[in-house]
Amino acid sequence: MxxxxxxxxxxxxxxxxxxxxxxxxxxxxxxxxxxxxxxxxxxxxxxxxxxxxxxxxxxxxxxxxxxxxxxxxxxxxxxxxxxxxxxxxxxxxxxxxxxxxxxxxxxxxxxxxxxxxxxxISATDSVKDRLTSYVYFEARECLDQAALIAAVNEIDWASVEKWAVREGEAMLKAVAEVRTLANDSGSSQ
Missing domain, CATH: 3.30.460 (Beta Polymerase; domain 2)
Structure with missing residues (x-):
């Protein structure tokens, strides 16, 4: 190469x-x-x-x-x-x-x-990965990274939400946050 x-x-x-x-x-x-x-x-x-x-x-x-x-x-x-x-x-x-x-x-x-x-990892899994760091390691910048990914990719939100249910209440809240941020940045996803 x-x-x-x-x-x-x-x-x-x-x-x-x-x-x-x-x-x-x-x-x-x-x-x-x-x-x-x-x-x-x-x-x-x-x-x-x-x-x-x-x-x-x-x-x-x-x-x-x-x-x-x-x-x-x-x-x-x-x-x-x-x-x-x-x-x-x-x-x-x-x-x-x-x-x-x-x-x-x-x-x-x-x-x-x-x-x-x-x-x-896929864009959807990358959103999950960044949310994991946001929730479990309190890394706020990872929430912003997840929003940047979601703003320019088609994310399987049903998959993200199903995964978040298994991760717990804090993750469900994080999913809602990232969706709001992604929508605010102009995402149509």
Whole structure:
């Protein structure tokens, strides 16, 4: 895959590059977290990092992951990986099961990139993910991120509300808040 313009690449461009290159090396990933919010908000939100969940069993060893990242030009900086020409974004890997709140039945969305499929959480699941951080970690900015996503995507609100019921009363209130914010920003969703 062609390298992105390191000095100005978006989360989406960096994600596509890293995900494709890792997949070529047998390492499957799923884009999650703030980077998924950046992608689904179409750049209205910038996360500053790429969160990739390792989605392989057995998972690659730390050495195999590190070696793969070194092969594609990244340097290990603690638990992060940075490309020496990219000052504004870094990559972080998550070793956990794919879940949002109490929901472990997440089906990643796929994007076709250079005749390969890369995976990330859907816009609807990204709204749920941001609401999870808002409610459970009291991260107000995540409510705003969820609203940015909802304002520019068709969200499956029935799915969000069904999920919120299982998460509890605070999550139901958060869903109402994000819908109001998204509508106030001009969303027709």
């Amino acid at each position: 062609t390298e992105p313009d390191w000095s100005s690449c978006s989360e989406r461009e960096l994600w596509f590059f890293v995900a494709v290159e890792l997949q070529k090396r047998g390492i499957a990933t799923v884009l999650v977290g703030g980077a998924a919010a950046a992608v689904h908000s179409k750049g209205a939100y910038r996360s500053g990092d790429i969160d990739l969940l390792i989605d392989a069993f057995p998972a690659p060893s730390e050495k195999a992951l590190r070696d793969a990242m070194l092969e594609i030009g990244f340097e290990a900086k603690g638990r992060h990986f940075r490309h020496p020409k990219c000052d504004h974004l870094f990559v972080e890997f998550i070793r956990n099961s794919l879940h949002i709140g109490k929901d472990y039945q997440i089906e990643p969305q796929t994007w076709a990139v250079d005749s390969m499929l890369v995976r990330g």
